[in-house]
Amino acid sequence: MTPRETPLPMTVLSGFLGSGKTTLVNYLLRHNEGQKILVLVNDFGALPIDEDLIESQDGEILSLANGCACCSMGGDLFEAFDAALKFEPAPDQLLIEASGVAEPRRIANFARAEPDLQLNGIVTIVDAANMEDGLQDPRLLDVMKEQISSAHILLLNKCDLVSQVQKNRARNKLKDLNDEVKPIDINHGRVPPDIIFGKGKAADMTAIETKSQHNHGDIFDHWALKSQKLFEKHALWETVSSLPSTVLRFKGIFRSPDATTAWSIHKVGAHVDIARIEEPSFAEPYSEFVAIGLKEDKISEVLEAAFQKDQ
Amino acid sequence: MSGTTVFKAKKIITMNPVQPEATHVAIRDGRILAAGTEQELAGWGDHNLDTSFEDKILMPGFVEGHCHLMAGGIWQFTYVGYQDRIDPDGKHWPGVKSLEEVLERLKEAEAKLGPEEPLVAWGFDPIFLMARRLDKNDLDAVSSDRPIAVVHSNFHLMTVNSASLKLANYVADMGVDGIAIGEDGTPNGELQEMAAMFPIMRRLGINLRELGRSRSSIIDFGKVCNRVGVTTAADLINDLPDEDVAEMTSITSEDSYPIRLLSMLNALAQPVDETRDRALELAHHSTDKLRLGGVKIVTDGSIQGFTARIRWPGHFNGAPNGIWNILPDQLNELVSVLNDAGVQMHIHTNGDEAIEAALDALEIAKAKNNRPDLRHVLQHCQMADRAQFRKMNRLGVCANLFANHLYYFGDKHYELTIGPDRATRMDACQSALDFGVTFTIHSDAPVTPMAPLFTAWCAVNRQTESGRVLGEYEKITVDEALEAITLGAASTLQMDHEVGSVEVGKWADFAVLEDDPQKIAPESLKDVKVWGTVLAGEKFQTP
Numbered sequence: 115m116t117p118r119e120t121p122l123p124m125t126v127l128s129g130f131l132g133s134g135k136t137t138l139v140n141y142l143l144r145h146n147e148g149q150k151i152l153v154l155v156n157d158f159g160a161l162p163i164d165e166d167l168i169e170s171q172d173g174e175i176l177s178l179a180n181g182c183a184c185c186s187m188g189g190d191l192f193e194a195f196d197a198a199l200k201f202e203p204a205p206d207q208l209l210i211e212a213s214g215v216a217e218p219r220r221i222a223n224f225a226r227a228e229p230d231l232q233l234n235g236i237v238t239i240v241d242a243a244n245m246e247d248g249l250q251d252p253r254l255l256d257v258m259k260e261q262i263s264s265a266h267i268l269l270l271n272k273c274d275l276v277s278q279v280q281k282n283r284a285r286n287k288l289k290d291l292n293d294e295v296k297p298i299d300i301n302h303g304r305v306p307p308d309i310i311f312g313k314g315k316a317a318d319m320t321a322i323e324t325k326s327q328h329n330h331g332d333i334f335d336h337w338a339l340k341s342q343k344l345f346e347k348h349a350l351w352e353t354v355s356s357l358p359s360t361v362l363r364f365k366g367i368f369r370s371p372d373a374t375t376a377w378s379i380h381k382v383g384a385h386v387d388i389a390r391i392e393e394p395s396f397a398e399p400y401s402e403f404v405a406i407g408l409k410e411d412k413i414s415e416v417l418e419a420a421f422q423k424d425q
Numbered sequence: 426m427s428g429t430t431v432f433k434a435k436k437i438i439t440m441n442p443v444q445p446e447a448t449h450v451a452i453r454d455g456r457i458l459a460a461g462t463e464q465e466l467a468g469w470g471d472h473n474l475d476t477s478f479e480d481k482i483l484m485p486g487f488v489e490g491h492c493h494l495m496a497g498g499i500w501q502f503t504y505v506g507y508q509d510r511i512d513p514d515g516k517h518w519p520g521v522k523s524l525e526e527v528l529e530r531l532k533e534a535e536a537k538l539g540p541e542e543p544l545v546a547w548g549f550d551p552i553f554l555m556a557r558r559l560d561k562n563d564l565d566a567v568s569s570d571r572p573i574a575v576v577h578s579n580f581h582l583m584t585v586n587s588a589s590l591k592l593a594n595y596v597a598d599m600g601v602d603g604i605a606i607g608e609d610g611t612p613n614g615e616l617q618e619m620a621a622m623f624p625i626m627r628r629l630g631i632n633l634r635e636l637g638r639s640r641s642s643i644i645d646f647g648k649v650c651n652r653v654g655v656t657t658a659a660d661l662i663n664d665l666p667d668e669d670v671a672e673m674t675s676i677t678s679e680d681s682y683p684i685r686l687l688s689m690l691n692a693l694a695q696p697v698d699e700t701r702d703r704a705l706e707l708a709h710h711s712t713d714k715l716r717l718g719g720v721k722i723v724t725d726g727s728i729q730g731f732t733a734r735i736r737w738p739g740h741f742n743g744a745p746n747g748i749w750n751i752l753p754d755q756l757n758e759l760v761s762v763l764n765d766a767g768v769q770m771h772i773h774t775n776g777d778e779a780i781e782a783a784l785d786a787l788e789i790a791k792a793k794n795n796r797p798d799l800r801h802v803l804q805h806c807q808m809a810d811r812a813q814f815r816k817m818n819r820l821g822v823c824a825n826l827f828a829n830h831l832y833y834f835g836d837k838h839y840e841l842t843i844g845p846d847r848a849t850r851m852d853a854c855q856s857a858l859d860f861g862v863t864f865t866i867h868s869d870a871p872v873t874p875m876a877p878l879f880t881a882w883c884a885v886n887r888q889t890e891s892g893r894v895l896g897e898y899e900k901i902t903v904d905e906a907l908e909a910i911t912l913g914a915a916s917t918l919q920m921d922h923e924v925g926s927v928e929v930g931k932w933a934d935f936a937v938l939e940d941d942p943q944k945i946a947p948e949s950l951k952d953v954k955v956w957g958t959v960l961a962g963e964k965f966q967t968p
Contacts, residue, residue: 131755186695190634191619196627215749219602223620226601228627229594253734253753253782256746 121232122199124208124225125310128218128261129239130248134271135211137303138239140164142209143182145307150181152205154194161186161211195224195231207234207311215257219264232389235363235382237310238265239303242276242284249287259291266383267362268297269305294384296359298408306334308406312365312380335409337417340402344371351388353420354381360411366403367391379403429453429472430962433463436941437483440912440926450483452933455961460927477964478956482941484907485926486656486934486958487877488914490825491771491804491867494660494688495633496649498642499547499871503534506548506578510874513648515968524554524563531567531575543572543589543629550578552837553890559584560607561614572629578872580633581730583622584615593624638669643676643686651683652967653876654936654955657915657924659687661771661804661869662721664694665703670710670717677714683958683965685714685934687918689721689771693751697762704768713932713961716920719769721804722759723750725779728807728842729834733776735808741844746778753782757789764790769919770801771825777808777847784816791820800863802917807851808843811860814853818860823917826852828866828883829873835889849896854884858905865914866906878942881906882951903947935959937966 129135139153140163155161161184169179176184183205187194198208208231212218218236225233238261248258262268268288273281281299288297298305345368354364364381376391403421407413430452437447439460451458451466459466466472500512505527508520521527527549535544544567551558564573564586572589576582590596595604595612603621607613616622626632636642637660650658663669665688677686690707692700700720708718725747726732731740732747739746751759763770764787772787774780783803803809803817806824817824830838831852838848850856857864866884868875884906887895901909915925924932939954957966 131752190694192623192626192632193634195623196632199627214752214755217748220618220620223602223618224623226599227593227595227604227621228624253749253778257749257752 118199118204118230121230122205122208123234123311124210124222124231125234126210126212126218126221126236127239127310128212128216128236128265130214130241130254130258130261132244133239133241134269134303135239136161138269138271138305139209139211139303140167141303141305142307142310143167143178143180143184146180146182147307148181149206149307149311150183150203151207151209151311152198152201153182153184153209153211154187154198155184155211191221191224195228199228199230209310217257217260217264219260222264233385233387234312234380235266235310235385236264237267237269238262239269239271240284240288242270242272242281242299245284245287262288262291265292265295266385267309268292268295270297270299271303272301273299274301294359296362296408296411298362306406308336309334309362312363312382333409335407335411335413337405337407337414338403339366339417339421340400342400344369345401346371347377347388350379351386354379355384355386357381357405357420358416359383361405361407361413361416364403364405366401368401368403429458429469431463431466431472431474432478432483432935432959433474433476434478434483435480437927438485438907438943439928440485440908441928447927450927450933450935452962455933455963457927457929457931457933459929478937481956482938483927483959484654484936484938484942485911485931486924486960487654487910487936488865488918488920488925489650489655489658489867489870489875489877489910490802490865490914490917491661491827492658492870492875493662494637494642494646496870496875497645497647498636498639500645501636502576503530503544503546504548505530505546505575507550507553508874510548511652513645513652515652522554524556524559527554527559527575528563528567531564531573535568535571535573538571543574544568545574545576545629545631547576548578549575549584558613558615561586561590561612564614572625574625574629574631576631579727579730581619582615582617583625585625586614589625589629590614592628595624637663638672640672640676643673644682646686647683649870649875651958651965652955653878654938654958655684655875655877656934656936656958656960657685657687657918657920658875659689659719659771659918661689661773662691662723663688665690665707665717670707674710674712674715678712680963682714683960685716685920685924685932685960687716687719687920689719690717692720692722692759692763692770697759700759701762701766701768704763705766716918719771719918720763721771721773722756722783723773724756724783725749725774725776728775728830729837731842733808734778734782735776735843736778736781740842742841744842747776749779753785756782757786760786761790761793764796764799764801765794767796767799769799771804772801773804775805775807775827777810777813780806780809780813784813784820784822787820787822788816797821800917800919804867805869808847809853809856810850811853811856814856814860814862817857817862823863823865824857825865825867825914825917826854826857826884827869828852828854828880829868831883831887831895832890833873835887835895836891836893839889839893839895850899851895852884853896853899854901854905854909855899858901863913863916865909865917867914876951877910878953878955879951881910881942882948884909885947885950888948903942903950906950907942933959933962937964
């Protein structure tokens, strides 16, 4: 076993059949922004990848022209994670497509326990049109509840197919099950990779862009802060933990008051991670943070206030 | 023309109602030519009379309908279970009855290891050693620098020492589910579920799936079977890649390999259509001693792990409902596709909600396309109620009941998991008989030890570890239990025309017993001694 130099960020994608996982995965693979994404299909259902993306197929592994790959992993999580960590070339992002029944929390726990993995979040996609049907089947109720309540990012898909009334009912239901996460309305699985993956590797935050990306700029807003300040770990944890759910993702790097140790911080949903950076790649003792939210929620104001008040 | 051999026995229990008992059996070309008295057999011409079994009892070779090849390979680790077990080479491992005995055994094993080898043990069961939990301090006393991992009997937990914890960087409370924290606020060495165990297993090279794949494991598995009179055994889940099929074919075709092996394809490891195509293709690779083509579908988890899907009113202790490994709607589709294609299904269902979902899926499939040529089997089927047995009868579905659970986990089911009402009707053999459901009973080895006569004892006595009788009504007779572990199991494997009874034309596969199970007291059935087996007329005395 060869340990990785930096942990592999892992995202769990959960949702029922027909909720739009396949479309979303294809969208993310098409907009990978230079990152090598390894998609593991934790399912016995096929995950059809758009043909024009595929460069070659070798057994269970599909290689894409842009450096991404997809791999079917059968039913055994041990084998799947073992294979992902051995995968050559080493991926930048691991995206696990959890089957309709897999408990996303259980899969996410692998990334929290394994030093060579880092949890990037649980993304749950629900179908605005048929979510209520699922919640009425007693055999499925607890599975669906688990998927929604464990999510750090909730995507309400197929919003173009339902009335405003239906959409509001779905949103209320989601809020009942998980009030820490604000659902994002999407159509056809289109969501910026930033939201799903965060921004690049945790320890590599030197190139922060704040410009809007692709055609998502109309609904999403980025916020960034670069500062010479030093931050006390626990105080920052408090500040970031109390950010409202309208801040969909928050991450950054900072130096603590002794100025010798550097840390990365990452928040998605209610999940906050602080990890020490062993060998910071940035020489100057500065800190920087970036966040993403919905434009309508004016996250910049919230964040400016939070960082002025506490620090 | 090849010769005819006649075995003379003290008694042959045939499982053939036309001729329940015989003293002689004639064998030609590995098959049973005739059974009866010496005079009755004389008409078949010259024969060699073999009297080596004249003071022994012959039965049809036992058929284990649900176990795993890992039952052989697991013995490369040190056994630290509570009950006595026998390893493939016949070494008797007394159960370790206290934490002190566990540590003593670990120290002995540790002393024999090379400098770089980790110490891995298996079979540990804290349910039986409740005085206190095993923790890292205990194991640190065995070795402070060699990594140690003690895998619990359910394979869902392990306890490790500080050297192992350090390897995975488990040195502080990281708030991760499954990494148990001790009073001092640091991990105490107990790791629960695969996510928390994975970093250790990966670093110590413990790969449970590999345990069932290697040549030595498959050979050891044959020894495990031979020791308990089993001549046909079903490995109840396997990914069956080509290279493994080639290896299994080569090993089983050797004359010295003592069993007929069936291996069921994992139906959830690839998309539905691929499962169907692969199962049909595998069926063509079957030989006399390796049978392929059936599939395994895992629907829920286990009752003792609180992961079975159970109906109202849920768990006795209020634990939340268990997990689906496949959603009911997807199960409906999978079952229909496989049934249409003529693929036999073994469907793992522990809880009654999972049983209901499987029966609904089979009902949909059979209403469309009855396929009376196929016998689908509910595996474990532990919580089925009588209405579900009636439905199995209507649909022609078989059951393989987990009788060993009554002994090993019965007390826990009564007190903790599902409560008295449902625990007393678990693994309901009498209900299966009442409604004419073809059934067998199994060990799920290595989850519980393989030994069909012990499994039969469980079904006859329904006695738990503490001595409680779990449901008087569901007890069956010794003869019914003996049929379940021979012809019953053969039927669930669609091999009842080849094995399972001593009848003309069937394979000359026998269990050779030192005692007569029909004469011994029913409560001593498990103590019947096994001499070994005969496979296709060849003797395999247990070494």
